[in-house]
Amino acid sequence: MSSTHVEQSGTIAAPDVKAGLEKVFTRSPLLGTDTHSLCPGCGEPNAVRVLMENIEEMGERENTVCVLGIGCYTAFAALMDLDTQQAMHGRAPAQATGIKRVLPDRLVFTLQGDGDMITEGIQEVIHAAARGEKITAICLNNAAFGETGGHMTATSVIGQRTKSTLEGRDPARHGYPIRLPEMLTGFEGVAYLARGSVHTPVAVKKTKKLFRAALETQKRGLGFSLVEVLTMCPTGWFVTPAEGPKFQEERLVPVFRVGEIKRPKELEV
Amino acid sequence: MSHPDRESIGSGATLGPARAFLEGGHALAEAAIRAGCRFYCGYPMTPSTEVLEYMAKRMPEVGGVCINVEAEIEGINMVWGAAGAGVRAMIASTTNGMSLMQESLAEMVLGRIPAVVVNMGRAQGDYNQCTRSGGHGSHRMIVLAPGSAQEAVETAYRAFHLAEKWRHPVLIYGDFMLSHTSETVTFAPPPDTVEPLPEKTWATTGARGRKPRLLTSLGMRIEGEPAGGGGIGPGEHRTDTTAPMREAVKRHLEIARAETRVETAMLDDAELVVTAFGILGRFAKYAARLAREEGMRVGYVRPYTLVPFPYATFAEIGARGIPVAVFENNAGQMVQDVRLGVEGRAKVDFIGGISMDGSGFGVGPNVDALHILEKIREVYPQRRAA
Numbered sequence: 001m002s003s004t005h006v007e008q009s010g011t012i013a014a015p016d017v018k019a020g021l022e023k024v025f026t027r028s029p030l031l032g033t034d035t036h037s038l039c040p041g042c043g044e045p046n047a048v049r050v051l052m053e054n055i056e057e058m059g060e061r062e063n064t065v066c067v068l069g070i071g072c073y074t075a076f077a078a079l080m081d082l083d084t085q086q087a088m089h090g091r092a093p094a095q096a097t098g099i100k101r102v103l104p105d106r107l108v109f110t111l112q113g114d115g116d117m118i119t120e121g122i123q124e125v126i127h128a129a130a131r132g133e134k135i136t137a138i139c140l141n142n143a144a145f146g147e148t149g150g151h152m153t154a155t156s157v158i159g160q161r162t163k164s165t166l167e168g169r170d171p172a173r174h175g176y177p178i179r180l181p182e183m184l185t186g187f188e189g190v191a192y193l194a195r196g197s198v199h200t201p202v203a204v205k206k207t208k209k210l211f212r213a214a215l216e217t218q219k220r221g222l223g224f225s226l227v228e229v230l231t232m233c234p235t236g237w238f239v240t241p242a243e244g245p246k247f248q249e250e251r252l253v254p255v256f257r258v259g260e261i262k263r264p265k266e267l268e269v
Numbered sequence: 270m271s272h273p274d275r276e277s278i279g280s281g282a283t284l285g286p287a288r289a290f291l292e293g294g295h296a297l298a299e300a301a302i303r304a305g306c307r308f309y310c311g312y313p314m315t316p317s318t319e320v321l322e323y324m325a326k327r328m329p330e331v332g333g334v335c336i337n338v339e340a341e342i343e344g345i346n347m348v349w350g351a352a353g354a355g356v357r358a359m360i361a362s363t364t365n366g367m368s369l370m371q372e373s374l375a376e377m378v379l380g381r382i383p384a385v386v387v388n389m390g391r392a393q394g395d396y397n398q399c400t401r402s403g404g405h406g407s408h409r410m411i412v413l414a415p416g417s418a419q420e421a422v423e424t425a426y427r428a429f430h431l432a433e434k435w436r437h438p439v440l441i442y443g444d445f446m447l448s449h450t451s452e453t454v455t456f457a458p459p460p461d462t463v464e465p466l467p468e469k470t471w472a473t474t475g476a477r478g479r480k481p482r483l484l485t486s487l488g489m490r491i492e493g494e495p496a497g498g499g500g501i502g503p504g505e506h507r508t509d510t511t512a513p514m515r516e517a518v519k520r521h522l523e524i525a526r527a528e529t530r531v532e533t534a535m536l537d538d539a540e541l542v543v544t545a546f547g548i549l550g551r552f553a554k555y556a557a558r559l560a561r562e563e564g565m566r567v568g569y570v571r572p573y574t575l576v577p578f579p580y581a582t583f584a585e586i587g588a589r590g591i592p593v594a595v596f597e598n599n600a601g602q603m604v605q606d607v608r609l610g611v612e613g614r615a616k617v618d619f620i621g622g623i624s625m626d627g628s629g630f631g632v633g634p635n636v637d638a639l640h641i642l643e644k645i646r647e648v649y650p651q652r653r654a655a
Contacts, residue, residue, distance in 0.1 A: 032491070061476065062475055062476050062477040062478065063475045063477070064475055064476075065354070065473050065474070065475055067350065074487070074489075075489075077483055077485060077489045077491075078483070078489055078490060078491055078508075080481070081476070081481050082476060082481050083473035083474065083475055083476045083481050083482050083483075084473065084481065084482070084483045084484070084485075085349075085350060085353045085473050085483075085484045085485075086380070086483070086484065086485040086486065086487060086489065087346060087349070087350075088346060088372055088373050088376060091342065091343070091346040091349075091373065094338075094342075094343040094344075094346035094347045094350070095346045095347065095349050095350035095353075096350060097336070097343075097347050097350060098308065098310075098346070098347035098348060098349060098350025098351035098352075098353075098354070098358065099350040099351065099353065099354045099473070100350075101308065101334045101336065101347075101351065102307065102308050102334060102351045102354050102356040102358075103354050103474060103475070106474070106475050107475075123339065123340065123342075123343070124342075124343055124346070127339040127343060
């Protein structure tokens with residue numbers, strides 16, 4: 001089993017305190033529950049947890065508006081202690097633009113999947129980036145439509161079997177996966193681009209820093225910021241929960257380079 | 270602008286004279302600004318382009334936002350975001366652009382987003398699109414059809430008022446003639462739009478000193494809050510997607526009771542009623558007067574709210590057995606609602622038709638009171654038996 005469940009459950013802290021041990025982990029206070037309705041082995045709760053930790057640590061809870069796309073992660077609408085608007089599939093960057101333009105001092109981020117942001121809504125995110133909207137777009141990329149039960153998205157990798165690419169994604173028939181952050185590097189309005197992952201504890205910690213940098217970029221008004229996070233989807237990949245991180249490491253990470261892709265020098269100051 | 274509260278809207282605004290000679294599109298845009306609209310976005314398309322042009326100039330003057338959107342789909346979702354943040358927000362488009370917005374319009378009814386959407390259509394071929402939608406589902410927007418530049422002004426005020434009063438998106442349906450015809454207008458909120466509005470306790474502005482708010486069209490509830498009727502509890506999806514649909518349909522009935530508006534004239538002794546909506550209502554009214562000069566007792570009805578449709582007015586006409594002649598610049602769309610209204614108790618004739626110039630705009634040879642008069646002469650012999 002990956003670290004997923006231990007980290008989300010938040011149940012390890014209480015008995016340790018009683019035993020006089022140092023409290024080293026608890027769930028983010030911005031997540032209003034110990035439970036969620038996503039599948040075992042799903043990577044999305046990991047990403048959302050560290051995102052919430054960042055907002056809490058930045059003291060921005062009362063200053064933040066989230067725009068949620070449509071996917072498994074939409075269920076977090078009920079759990080996040082933040083003002084939230086749910087958007088249509090693919091349209092969150094446009095909706096976030098509307099919010100940010102009328103409330104320019106708020107922290108506005110989108111939470112979308114690869115199916116939402118890259119397959120259905122790539123026009124919205126590209127134009128938001130080109131306009132240099134001072135929002136943070138977050139893409140949870142599991143290379144599949146998880147919510148529908150495992151179908152091809154624009155980021156499904158070559159050879160990946162889905163319910164709509166039964167013999168594996170074939171470039172001759174299904175085209176090639178899109179690397180969105182790399183696409184946006186040349187846009188003048190784009191200040192910060194990064195890709196993280198949550199399939200190991202180290203990767204989760206690194207992703208938390210990427211989120212922080214993106215949110216700081218927005219807070220300082222430097223331009224558009226985007227973080228794509230590779231998230232395990234054992235259900236959509238047709239592997240066991242335990243095999244999820246391995247599948248991600250072997251199949252996704254070689255295609256989607258993890259790390260910072262564009263970083264404003266103002267962040268160093 | 271940094272504060273969404275209504276009280277702050279308009280502060281510092283450099284509003285022009287209260288009386289002006291303006292095209293309908295410009296008049297509507299100015300009235301929207303005076304009604305407190307501070308977010309506008311649009312994509313150019315004749316004949317809604319003038320609204321975008323006007324807003325691009327005026328919005329910066331009043332500290333508002335005007336965005337040139339890359340597509341109508343993006344535009345309507347920007348309006349969703351801004352209106353959801355508590356700011357009066359509007360988009361205008363035309364016919365095809367409206368078709369692109371349909372998914373979001375449908376869900377904005379369910380999500381209770383009080384935005385104002387303007388369709389400056391090319392003629393009147395969007396009646397079904399405007400009144401049967403937006404998009405999917407059983408729910409509808411409130412749809413207002415102004416018949417003059419002055420009424421477009423009043424409609425802009427009223428649209429924002431109704432949108433917030435009912436927390437329901439409002440569509441204004443005009444056309445080429447309304448948008449491009451210049452008339453003298455005065456700017457003042459109609460008396461029915463000055464009653465106090467409910468506080469925006471739903472606006473997502475950042476949860477300062479309060480519990481979080483969730484704006485959703487899917488019936489989701491925040492943990493700890495009761496789910497919508499028949500909702501699913503914690504541990505599941507915490508949603509009941511049918512709850513917003515049921516609530517919207519219930520709201521429709523209340524809106525229909527309170528907000529149905531219709532212009533009528535010369536009905537008392539009428540033996541035939543001619544009806545039209547929008548600016549063509551003026552042509553139909555004039556034709557009815559000309560018919561009376563010829564001794565034909567013709568009455569006149571102009572639905573102003575297309576949703577809620579004035580079914581009761583037509584039910585009464587049906588109960589009196591008075592035939593109805595429906596004039597509209599399309600292949601026959603509102604005529605269906607008129608037939609529903611008279612409940613089979615009166616004859617309904619369609620005397621309209623598609624009449625545009627070659628570019629597809631709304632001024633063809635049939636947009637003429639004398640043409641309507643000729644049609645009245647044709648159907649009048651079938652008038653109610655004395």
